[in-house]
Amino acid sequence: MAKQLPYRAMHEIFTRFHAAAAEPKGELNHVNAYTLVVAVALSAQATDAGVNKATETLFQIADTPEKMLDLGEEGLIEHIKTIGLYRNKAKNVIKLSRILVEEYGGVVPSSRAALQSLPGVGRKTANVVLNMWWHYPAQAVDTHIFRVGNRTGIAPGKDVDAVERAIEDNVPAEFQLHAHHWLILHGRYTCVARKPKCPACLIRDLCPFEDKTVEPTPKRPRAKKGQDLT
Known part of the structure; x- marks a missing residue:
């Protein structure tokens, strides 16, 4: 360190x-605060590129918590099964969607504490949403x-x-x-x-990093028979 x-x-x-x-800019595709929460929650132990591929069609049909609940857990799984831990993530997305509908009128809260109370949303996810959507530092x-x-x-x-x-x-x-x-x-x-x-x-x-990498030393070309490279 x-x-x-x-x-x-x-x-x-x-x-x-x-x-x-x-x-x-962040590299996770989203269209509103809700899809950003979902995308970040799905990105745990997964690449942004993999999440974006999975959510490309998902967010066309389920870009609000109400629509996600209509899609259902099994329907969601069909879209995200290429992502690691997809079954547990699907459960959390459905649970957080239900909470958003029942307790927040379908609106994503702008409070870190409220965000962290949602299933599958930890401090890192909450901070990403606060930063990217509400421009909080x-x-x-x-x-x-x-x-x-x-x-x-x-x-x-x-x-x-x-x-x-x-x-x-x-x-x-x-x-x-x-x-x-x-x-x-x-x-x-x-x-x-x-x-x-x-x-x-x-x-x-x-940067004080002691093990910096260096440019590779170019290989000296071998002399062909009768050729002088000096």
Whole structure:
């Protein structure tokens, strides 16, 4: 775990993230707050691409909790059975849809506590919805953000709660809204788990990670018979 970076380095890192992508977007497809809740709940232990493929037709016929209840658990399973843990996720989606209809008039609440009271919705899911739909500077820490936070010193912490607090405490205020997406996209495409793409990293010079990868040394071509390569 790297030490917490100083403010000046933090500000420069997020200035670069902003310059590269001023308005980063989440990659889960959705059409309203309800479908965002469902998509994020389905994405646990699954890829965004896999969820998007499964929900492409689902959200055309069930984009409200009322319509999802009409579809039913078995009907939902037919759409999401390519996603891991699909049976348990289907149960949770039906349960949360019923709660939304019976207790919230079919409207997704904008309170973290209320969101977390829904089946299958934990703090990370609630924070994603708060950030993406209501533009609240909530920090949803997944495996990518946990890795990037600790590897770079942007937000070191022993668990996801500690990393979340480190982001809230140390990322400059003007970058808080998009910090979640900058970090997750950086972890997904550049600061990957097994072999980070350090040569292509825009914050490489500010990152204290000791095991940086390097550009491979080009192979020297073999000399053909009678050819001088010196």
